[in-house]
Amino acid sequence: MTERAETLRRAPLNRDRVLRAAVALADDAGIEALSMRKLAQELGVVPMALYKHVANKEELLDGMVDVIVGEIDPPIHGAEWKDAIRRRILSARQALLRHRWASHVIESRTQASPVVLDYMNSVIGMFLAGGFSADLTHHVMHALGSRMWGFTQEVFPTPPPPADPDAQAAMFRQLAARYPHIIEIATAGSHDEGSAVGRGCDDQFEFEFALDVLLDGFERLHRQGWHSTGSRNGTRTAG
Template identity: 75%
Template sequence: MAQQQVDAARRVPLNRDRVLRAAVALADQAGVDSVSMRNLAQELGVVPMALYKHVANKEELLDGMVDVVVGEIDPPVGGADWKPAVRQRILSARRALLRHPWASRVIESRPRPTLVVLDYLNSIAGMFRAGGFSVDLTHHVMHALGSRVWGFTQELFSASPPPADPEMEAAMFRELLSRYPHIAEIAMSAGHDEGSVVGHGCDDQSEFEFALDLLLDGFERLHRQGWTSRDRA
């Protein structure tokens, strides 16, 4: 029965949406580096040339995959104040990208944003403008958010697992404590989240929301003060 379902799915006529969603599923399953026209054609049960009727090349395929992921972000909350509306939208973006761990790297690699990406960024900027933010402040706000607008951040360093040998791990921490006491005290005081992408011993979601809320509170303060870029002079 399972094979019959696979065969039936493969007989469904190709279209751009089906090609892109199959590519996203392949990246989710095997990593984005596994996505090639040949591998994708094999997944769909077609010859590679059949794909070129729907995507011109690998770059267009990657752009389309990003669009599929961005399309999973919840729409803006109607009637909400700018602050909870922005927060909800960004945290929805985070959930979408966590479902597709490869997506953040692909988004960062794109030389130009697609129309779908621009629509999302425009909606975020529009929330600030609807909240009364000036164009000037909104410009700086979008820069300050950076990749956080997509629900991810570029951390100071990549997390690495501790040595498997307990004696080596203990020696490493003694060295850390001796040479870098402030880093050591932070590392040893943090809560543990083994699946964190922020850093070993950090709670990924809490760290992200802490920084996001800190920024939103700061934006609110500047807005109330009537801040402009001329105030930096």
């Protein structure tokens, strides 16, 4: 029995202990291995004991998201809005990197908990405190999307190439013949084996690059006094 497991078994059972044990189990064994029965075994209790603290597995997952969001650094008071928001979002990313399974759980949630709403409210407040209008901030939050939580939602992730160098070269030749532009940019990046944006990319660099492009764009629109009136009709409007 590990020291961590012994500590978990000795501590009084409460909701916080249940949630943190579930996060630790997902970190160790993967989110797919998480079940109420397995969690009860980890805690040294019968499964029914868990239901006094979480109604079902969906509530357990909601609570696990709350634990992860709780790891995000609080706002830096007195900092310029752009730097403060950048640091906060990069703190969210570090939390997600510590818990690789968390992005999939966040995406699967159908409603926001008070903890999640508090975080969203805080981020929105940072833009408003920076002088952004409610209108611009509304669109800013849509543009940030999942980056607010420290990850990027990718459509059609790139499958890993074959390990055999000859097979890999043959695959790239075939793809280059049909999709030359895709291959041209795919082979232009630096390497990061764990990248969410496909092999050949530095995932942290890509995340920060996109975040900085967005923040720079938000800053430009804010300075222009942008508002959505007229923009929805195909024109760009500045006050």
